[in-house]
Amino acid sequence: xxxxxxxxxxxxxxxxxxxxxxxxxxxxxxxxxxxxxxxxxxxxxxxxxxxxxxxxxxxxxxxxxxxxxxxxxxxxxxxxxxxxxxxxxxxxxxxxxxxxxxxxxxxxxxxxxxxxxxxxxxxxxxxxxxxxxxxxxxxxxxxxxxxxxxxxxxxxxxxxxxxxxxx
Amino acid sequence: xxxxxxxxxxxxxxxxxxxxxxxxxxxxxxxxxxxxxxxxxxxxxxxxxxxxxxxxxxxxxxxxxxxxxxxxxxxxxxxxxxxxxxxxxxxxxxxxxxxx
Numbered sequence: 001x002x003x004x005x006x007x008x009x010x011x012x013x014x015x016x017x018x019x020x021x022x023x024x025x026x027x028x029x030x031x032x033x034x035x036x037x038x039x040x041x042x043x044x045x046x047x048x049x050x051x052x053x054x055x056x057x058x059x060x061x062x063x064x065x066x067x068x069x070x071x072x073x074x075x076x077x078x079x080x081x082x083x084x085x086x087x088x089x090x091x092x093x094x095x096x097x098x099x100x101x102x103x104x105x106x107x108x109x110x111x112x113x114x115x116x117x118x119x120x121x122x123x124x125x126x127x128x129x130x131x132x133x134x135x136x137x138x139x140x141x142x143x144x145x146x147x148x149x150x151x152x153x154x155x156x157x158x159x160x161x162x163x164x165x166x167x
Numbered sequence: 168x169x170x171x172x173x174x175x176x177x178x179x180x181x182x183x184x185x186x187x188x189x190x191x192x193x194x195x196x197x198x199x200x201x202x203x204x205x206x207x208x209x210x211x212x213x214x215x216x217x218x219x220x221x222x223x224x225x226x227x228x229x230x231x232x233x234x235x236x237x238x239x240x241x242x243x244x245x246x247x248x249x250x251x252x253x254x255x256x257x258x259x260x261x262x263x264x265x266x267x
Contacts, residue, residue, distance in 0.1 A: 002168070003168070003169050006173065013177065014180055014181065017181050017184045017185065017204055020184075020197075020200055020201065020204060021184055021187060021188030021192065021201055021204075026194060026196040026197055026200070029196075029197050033203060033204065036204065036207070043177070043211065046169065047174070048218055049214045049217070049218060049226055051226065052214055052226055052230075055230070059233055059237065060236075063237065064203070064236065064237055064240050067240055067244060068196070068244065071247065071248065074248070075196075077194075077196065077257060090190075094187055094190045095187065095191075098183045098187045102179060105175075106179065109172040109176055109179070112172065116171060117168060117219075122221040123219075126217070126218075126222070126223040126226070127218070127223075131223050132226050132227060135223045135224065135227040136227055139227075147231060147234045150235070150238050151237070151238055154237070154239075154241045157242045157245065158242055158244075158245040161246055161249050162245040162248045162249060164252070
């Protein structure tokens, strides 16, 4: 059951990732990226990481992608014919080197014989909100507080950059 | 039982697809979307190792990666809006004022 779900979500994730980088219209790319995030959330569930799966949908598909779609619609970017770039040597070189790196990575991963196996109870207990929250508020308390500073800086920076004229 | 390397290979494929999007596309918004794809594939690696080795540290790290991604998206999209206001385009080949 778990394996079937993994392969369904993995196939969905790869196909939607390919569609994100090949579509010409940015809004269609954004929607395929949301599909990709949902597939990833499913994969997190097969890994028993419930908290991360929920956050993936709430924060990524909910908040960040709404921002993207909002900006795309604000700029009114349709199919831009001028952005159309057909066959170029740049793409061939990029594709070839990307394929080479991918084959190297797969070779390295397959070389490791004997995968560690998930202990079900342990994996289910570390993926809960309680376990991750405990980690965040004890061992990672300082980085957690620094995160609030980062978000404040990002908000102020976004307002300053996007404002028409600063008084 | 899905082995660990299946998760790692899936993550590698998504990372390479995202990297190819970053280097080949000229639309600034699609470059940003590809960056998000790359960040997510790294998150998948972290969660896979976290689950297989029974350590919650990886999942705490994913939380921080998501925060940084949110901040990056907000500031990056503000830069795209500011550029569009000046140049009326999001084509990265036409935005070359920093080019020497």
